[in-house]
Amino acid sequence: MSQLVELEIGPIAHGGHCVARYEGRVVFVRHTLPGERVLARLTDAAPDAKFWRADAVEVLDASPDRVPSAWPQAGPGGVGGGELAHVALPAQRAWKTAVLDEQLRRLAKLDLDVAVLGAPGDDERGGLGWRTRIDLVADAEGRAGMRGHRSHEVHAMESMPLASPAIENLDLFGRRWPAGTHIEAIAPAGGDDPIVLLDGVPYDVRRSRVDPRPNARTSVRERVGDRVYRVAAAGFWQVHREAPGVLVDAVLAGVGDVDGAAVLDLYSGAGLFTAPLADAVGDSGEVVSVEGDERAVKDARRNLHDRSNVELHAGDVARVLTGRDDADSDVVHADVVVLDPPRTGAGRAVVDGILDLRPERVVYVACDPAALARDLATFGAGGYSVASLVGHDLFPMTHHLEAVAVLTR
Known part of the structure; x- marks a missing residue:
């Protein structure tokens, strides 16, 4: 049996756990809340490890934000994917707001008034029944x-x-x-x-x-x-029933009036943002989309076949931006850039490629606050500032969130 230790739980950390200390060592503890005193089972406690991991298995002093788990099988020793099921729904959003704020401060040196909003219908459903x-x-x-x-x-x-x-x-x-x-x-x-x-x-x-x-x-x-x-069916699509609509609305609000503009849509997938952006730019504008997944590009071609103002490029985003991955690419100008990168973020090569285009506005859709913060730091060094940033809780009962940042220069 793994060792049981008594811990006083400290602040929230990115990844669905809180920070505690045991005999001077940092311990990342799941299934708990700040301010609690718990009995925890050490799950990863190598003597030479920089930090340990643990699961709270008994609550000695409970937080007022603790509720009976909405998914007991995702509790200690159980399945992954429901690490916040013991946290009241409003407190889950406060948890994610704290993580987003901490990552922005630490990695991007940004002091913003951020908030994480719930999706329509989640309060009524208790944060359940949302995965499609x-x-x-x-x-x-x-x-x-x-x-x-x-x-x-x-x-x-x-x-x-x-x-x-x-x-x-x-x-x-x-x-x-x-x-x-x-x-x-x-x-x-x-x-x-x-x-x-x-x-x-x-x-x-x-x-x-x-x-x-x-x-x-x-x-x-x-x-x-x-x-x-x-x-x-096996391709990528937002899993929360309301996520596509929430994010489309946020992106359209972020780009503003783009009638007649040139918009670059990076990591465009099956065309979730490309189609409404094509409507927004009108017949005199253009949307250039770039996607690296062949299956998603095939879906996008089918979804956008009747859009004469859309130009699709298949290939690695960084390589297409520099013309190395698509000989026909003419991505030489963009008034606005929209990007929705994977969990690892866009990275320096892509951000540098966007900076070279000098768009007036960038709308960044992020699914990881740490990756977002790192990329925002690179944009900041390139002369862009954050005009707005809003988090969206599109993964209730988990530590994950989406955020939409609007950058201007």
């Missing part, structure tokens, strides 16, 4: 489950509280699957029929068998306002 996509794996007995936090062990499950009702209705946890198989369920928020993939192959849930037909359905229609996007 889930990934599961079958254990040795064929039961669907998820892996433990920082572990390869599969925990069989009976339900997934974050999944949308349409996914819950598929009865994925009441079935038996081939051991070790990867199960994906996709249920678009707009009402399109769900799809289940078994190791990437369409699975007919009504007949309980893989659908081997070459014309089996492998894509879904996603609705955002009055726009319809067709996206590969």
Whole structure:
């Protein structure tokens, strides 16, 4: 059995844990809250490690923000993906605001009045039922489950509280699957029929068998306002039912009046932002989109085929910006740049490429506050300042958040 230690819990840290100290050593503790006194099980405590990790397994003095876990199986020793399920929903947003603020101060030297806003409907649903996509794996007995936090062990499950009702209705946890198989369920928020993939192959849930037909359905229609996007079922799309609409609204507000402008849309995916930006720039403007994932580019071409003012480029974003990855690229001017990079951020090469274009405005959609802060520091050194920055809690019960920053020069 791992060692149990009593800890006084200190401040929140990025990553879903809080900081404590034990005999002078820093310990990152999950499943707790600042100000609590807990009994914690050390989960990673190598003698020569710079810091240790622990799970709070018994609360001796509780925070007023603690609530009964909305997902007990994501608690100590359980599955990953619900590390804030013991925190009241308003306090989750305060938690994420504190993390965002700390990362901006520490990494970008920015002192901003930031806030993290909840998504429509989440308060009424208690922060549950928002995921339109889930990934599961079958254990040795064929039961669907998820892996433990920082572990390869599969925990069989009976339900997934974050999944949308349409996914819950598929009865994925009441079935038996081939051991070790990867199960994906996709249920678009707009009402399109769900799809289940078994190791990437369409699975007919009504007949309980893989659908081997070459014309089996492998894509879904996603609705955002009055726009319809067709996206590969296994492709990338925002998982919160309200996230696409929330982020499109934030991006359009951030770019402002771009009628007739040249807009560069980086990491453009299936065209979530490209389509409304094309409407915003009008017939006299242009949107140039760049995406490195071939499947997403294929979806974008299908979604934007009737947009004469959109130019699509496939390839690594940094290389396309410099003309090294797309010989036909003519990205030589942009009035506004929109970018939505992966969790690792844009990085210096991409930010430097944007700086070379000298856009009047940059709208940065971020899914990691540390990566955002590092990139904002680079933009700041290049002469840009943050006009606004708002966080969006599009991942309730987890430590993740989205943020939209608007930069001007």
